[in-house]
């Protein structure tokens with residue numbers, strides 16, 4: 001590039017303050033003509049936790065793949081960290097986990113799958129191995145490291161795929177239904193780990209059709225209607241207490257919100273929050 005058109009090269013915002021992921025006007029139809037995402041804008045600030053909430057077929061998985069640069073939009077664009085529109089240029093800063101864990105498990109052993117990402121990064125000796133051990137320990141996968149991934153159960157595969165997304169130590173994580181078919185104990189393990197990552201400043205986007213999960217993984221919600229459009233965005237409380245809005249999108253508020261409807265001005269969003277407030281005599 002010549003010096004003459006420097007303005008086109010310099011980003012409008014300082015990249016440090018720019019959103020982790022900034023998508024505008026995204027539309028996508030599958031080759032068979034099925035429209036999946038229709039004019040969607042999504043901005044995810046750094047360190048933010050956002051849920052993409054919508055019913056089956058709403059376009060969540062498609063949108064997540066568009067946001068992660070795994071498929072190219074028919075229209076619109078995605079900018080990463082205020083720096084580039086090229087997802088491949090930020091692959092070691094952005095981990096995407098699609099709905100199918102088998103996409104990430106293609107090596108002879110789970111250990112090799114977890115080591116695959118860090119092997120592409122120019123890391124000091126022993127660092128990749130250390131990360132594999134740490135992440136496996138954190139997700140209760142240590143016993144499974146030497147197994148062929150196709151021998152794992154569905155829930156184990158999902159945790160192994162998540163682990164493979166984490167060993168690159170990304171700045172931003174895009175996760176498609178990360179705890180579907182994961183049992184209750186492992187679900188708590190995964191959610192606790194996501195909390196820790198968020199506390200460390202990692203940006204986290206989770207897609208789910210499950211309103212019960214949303215308060216556990218997100219602060220803000222992008223609600224998709226059945227037609228691949230954004231029905232609303234707002235805080236978790238704003239979206240999850242709006243029964244009419246959720247019903248329009250074929251969803252229901254969490255059970256605890258329905259239980260406390262009319263009993264409390266600001267219903268608790270989780271069972272734990274309800275217990276705390278009942279214990280305080282607040283409800």
Ligand SMILES: Nc1ncnc2c1ncn2[C@@H]1O[C@H](COP(=O)(O)OP(=O)(O)O)[C@@H](O)[C@H]1O
Pocket residue numbers: 030031032034035036054055056057058059060061062063
């Ligand atoms: N590979 C594909 N080919 C054609 N249509 C697809 C394909 N994948 C998904 N779709 C359709 O695109 C729409 C959005 O799907 P998807 O993004 O998977 O929604 P969600 O994840 O919210 O359930 C649905 O109508 C679905 O049937």
Ligand SMILES: [Mg+2]
Pocket residue numbers: 060061062099176
């Ligand atoms: Mg999906």
